[in-house]
Amino acid sequence: MLENLKIGILGGGQLGGMLIRHAIDLGLSVSVMDKDANAPCARHTSSFFCADPKSYEAVLEFGKDLDVITIEMEAVNIDALSELQKQGKKVFPSPDTIKVIQDKFTQKQFLLSHNIPVVPGEAVENKDDLQRYENKLPGCLKKRRNGYDGYGVMVLKTAADIAKAFDEPCVLEELVDIKHEISVIVARNEHGAVKCYDPVMMVFSEEKFVLDFQVAPAQLDESLLKEANALAEKIADALQLVGILAVEMFVTKDNKILVNELAPRPHNSGHHTIEASITSQYEQLLRAILGLPLGATDLHFPSFMLNILETEGLNANRAEKLQQLLDIKGAHLHWYGKKGNRLGRKVGHVTITDSTMEGIVSKADTIRKILN
């Protein structure tokens, strides 16, 4: 039964922390591996392995006594996961799914091969190779691997920008004329059952490519919402996904949907599901990988999710700002407890719930003033 199952998570950041939060509800034992001994998850389990999830030996060693292995980041060793799978461990999402997604160009080709509309892009080997694509500028340059939260993404406006470009394998994407960015979290289990959360609208900070805030439900035409969910379900089936998948999409100015990026794990765009949905994305992931029935994804109420980034202003007066924030009715603080300092990183988020969208917008304004 549940209490005898040993679950392992590769990656020990805030997503892992929120997953442990929900693993407690099912009485599960969770082991975590992260290369940082101070990772947020390190203190939330009796079974923490300080090692790099990209190391073959470390992942193999980590998995040997586990029953089910999952991820909270894509930068993990696929060969070790495949070997564990061969040994009879359940690895969800499967190594094949992670492999397709962890490389942004392979991901794009996979989607194209399944007739999923994507942002057009070219594979470039390095900085030199970029010269060949001068005529494609302006464009968005993304590292093929290991990018996250805006790290590994830059806009190249003209040929002059190539000098400062990443000098490693990248994808050069067309700069799409975006009206909205949306995201759908979809879950699928071993029996092929699929459930989608309704799309959320995401607003990114302009300079940093990091999610600023997110609104659920997305205020868009019903037909677009349905199309987005249908695409997410189609991708989950194509990947033979077991677990959850975030599908980030662009809605273009002419109302076309293009898939931007996939993440086969809990995602920032689904944080609101903890307070606002019947089943959170974290519980849904556990249900999916443990062969339990998928939970209902209905929203209880509208919500707004704001990321809290580390800034000098916040650091100067953090205790008082968080006190003020906790005093707002319906503002749910998630503070990640990260050690050390690094300006710009995500250190927490707030989910705001209210019975009306107007109430939420007003609270969000108050919170922005507090945090800035």
Add this chain to the structure above:
Amino acid sequence: MLENLKIGILGGGQLGGMLIRHAIDLGLSVSVMDKDANAPCARHTSSFFCADPKSYEAVLEFGKDLDVITIEMEAVNIDALSELQKQGKKVFPSPDTIKVIQDKFTQKQFLLSHNIPVVPGEAVENKDDLQRYENKLPGCLKKRRNGYDGYGVMVLKTAADIAKAFDEPCVLEELVDIKHEISVIVARNEHGAVKCYDPVMMVFSEEKFVLDFQVAPAQLDESLLKEANALAEKIADALQLVGILAVEMFVTKDNKILVNELAPRPHNSGHHTIEASITSQYEQLLRAILGLPLGATDLHFPSFMLNILETEGLNANRAEKLQQLLDIKGAHLHWYGKKGNRLGRKVGHVTITDSTMEGIVSKADTIRKILN
């Protein structure tokens, strides 16, 4: 800030587990002490101390590197907590509060001294001493200390029952003519701010004195509900409580409220607050003991909370029963992951939410059929 605060919990059962769940939301480091190496909390922290919370030396050692110490059970060493308090540690609830409450007769005298209506009762030394109170039978005999979940409680109908009575210090209480049992969770912080949750109605199993199910909000007259909340607030003030307190009360057939028992910690009657209230009782406890603003206690929707007790029927087919339960929309499973076996103990609970009370009652019926 929050991530540098070290919190300690005496007791590592399911209440501690749910407290850790909410400590993750605030990025806190939590240490736990329990005498059972297999306690549910043992696997949810990197800092588990296997020792008896009733041991002076163990509690003193446990507390020496902590900032704030709280409890999830009353059977803890008060002298050690007082010493830690003298050393400048924050101990919430205070050792004085725990001391008054951990002895059921002292608790009753304290309430009487503050003009709180209680169930009338006498202190008896042991089985022999009970002979003096033959004329008070039938009555309810409760051990003064260490009772929980129906352990340490029995009804004595006639003098013949004295032979099987507990042979230790007890309280012999009048058998009150009860119409309803209700409970109020109240929180109070160091600044004297007080917030109550609305009363819930509790239904106990007849043979076992263990909570069977609980309904929020209690379906009672507004005036009774207000009186119950006023009593809870008065008690929290009288105790100079810092933390949370469950006040279990009887509503008699002539609509009088009598306080039955207090518990200065998260309580079974407040489990529903995780899903059904803006702020859960666990988050509220953390807010109260960390000097953060108390959260709003409003209910989002009506709810029903059913305890899951270990039975032969459940054990025979547990995986399938839990699968069926997880398939019910709005049924939130909390499985405690207890090791070993013992019939009758609490192994989990289910909180059912729905927009209407009718919807909840119908789901509760389905769940009872599954679990039985």
